[in-house]
Amino acid sequence: MDRKTAVSGQQITALVSAPRRVPRYRTAPCDAEMSPLVGDAAFRATVARSNNALIPANLALYLHMPFCESLCLHCTCHTELLSRRSTADRYAQAVIDEIEAKASLFDEDRRVTSLLVGGGTPLTIGLALLSQLIESVNAHFQMSDRPRPEMTIQVDSRISPVRDYDDLVRLGFSRAQMTVISEGRGTQQCINRKQPYEVVARHIATARECGFDEVDVVLRYGLPGEQPASLRLSLLKLIDMSPEAIRLVAEDYAPSAYPRQRLMPRALLPSASIQAESFLAMQQTLERAGYCYLGLDQFVLPGSAMH
Numbered sequence: 019m020d021r022k023t024a025v026s027g028q029q030i031t032a033l034v035s036a037p038r039r040v041p042r043y044r045t046a047p048c049d050a051e052m053s054p055l056v057g058d059a060a061f062r063a064t065v066a067r068s069n070n071a072l073i074p075a076n077l078a079l080y081l082h083m084p085f086c087e088s089l090c091l092h093c094t095c096h097t098e099l100l101s102r103r104s105t106a107d108r109y110a111q112a113v114i115d116e117i118e119a120k121a122s123l124f125d126e127d128r129r130v131t132s133l134l135v136g137g138g139t140p141l142t143i144g145l146a147l148l149s150q151l152i153e154s155v156n157a158h159f160q161m162s163d164r165p166r167p168e169m170t171i172q173v174d175s176r177i178s179p180v181r182d183y184d185d186l187v188r189l190g191f192s193r194a195q196m197t198v199i200s201e202g203r204g205t206q207q208c209i210n211r212k213q214p215y216e217v218v219a220r221h222i223a224t225a226r227e228c229g230f231d232e233v234d235v236v237l238r239y240g241l242p243g244e245q246p247a248s249l250r251l252s253l254l255k256l257i258d259m260s261p262e263a264i265r266l267v268a269e270d271y272a273p274s275a276y277p278r279q280r281l282m283p284r285a286l287l288p289s290a291s292i293q294a295e296s297f298l299a300m301q302q303t304l305e306r307a308g309y310c311y312l313g314l315d316q317f318v319l320p321g322s323a324m325h
């Protein structure tokens with residue numbers, strides 16, 4: 019991404035005075051935008067076209083684990099509570115079947131250079147099932163040798179024990195993504211997500227000790243009960259943990275698409291202009307701390323993989 023895409027003064031003014039909440043940038047279509055009209059035939063045709071390109075692109079895989087141990091009210095991910103182990107077993111088997119069926123469609127010289135396991139909360143399924151999934155990917159896709167594929171996993175510091183990091187490194191993961199919200203107790207209560215920052219700090223330190231190259235943090239903001247002061251304090255604490263990348267992700271409030279958001283106290287949601295001002299204040303704080311703004315919502319430390 020071009021580092022010079024940082025928002026201009028005019029864009030900032032427009033952002034702050036926007037009459038609506040600013041939409042969130044997404045790296046992939048969300049489930050609300052998925053359509054059954056794009057089925058197997060369309061997928062096969064797209065893969066065949068990409069195989070026939072003059073220089074076929076490398077492959078980036080995403081494995082979605084749609085389970086969590088508790089549900090946060092603001093969440094816009096496709097996920098559900100995992101109440102039975104057998105559900106995780108059946109889901110993992112379905113993903114393995116899908117890997118086997120789809121891998122053979124790609125030409126053999128197409129290498130996987132990146133793999134993201136996200137959710138939901140991927141480790142809800144347990145390390146044993148996760149390990150089977152990674153084995154299946156390794157067995158059916160051609161993984162890049164050099165450089166080795168960038169393997170990223172989303173980790174929830176509230177449910178994963180820190181001892182998992184050794185096993186994750188053994189499976190090939192080198193990058194962790196952690197989502198956090200403001201440490202303000204009011205906000206955490208409003209969305210049913212208790213997440214002490216000392217636990218986040220312990221996870222980041224342990225991931226590094228175990229051999230992870232990068233830990234990225236996603237700070238969700240624009241949540242009910244959020245106070246600019248607690249948001250800033252939370253950001254400063256995160257900066258002290260030195261994650262290689264920090265994303266500032268504005269909350270989507272769309273209760274018609276995500277009914278559980280109706281349980282959040284709507285009156286306590288910050289307005290669009292406060293949300294935009296929060297972003298600008300956090301941008302300044304991050305840049306003063308040495309983070310480079312890549313544009314959109316992404317900040318990175320010099321020397322990190324994305325820099």
Ligand code: SF4
Pocket residue numbers: 085086087088089090093094095097137138139174197
């Ligand atoms: S925010 Fe994360 S942990 Fe909370 S419900 Fe959504 S996916 Fe699960």
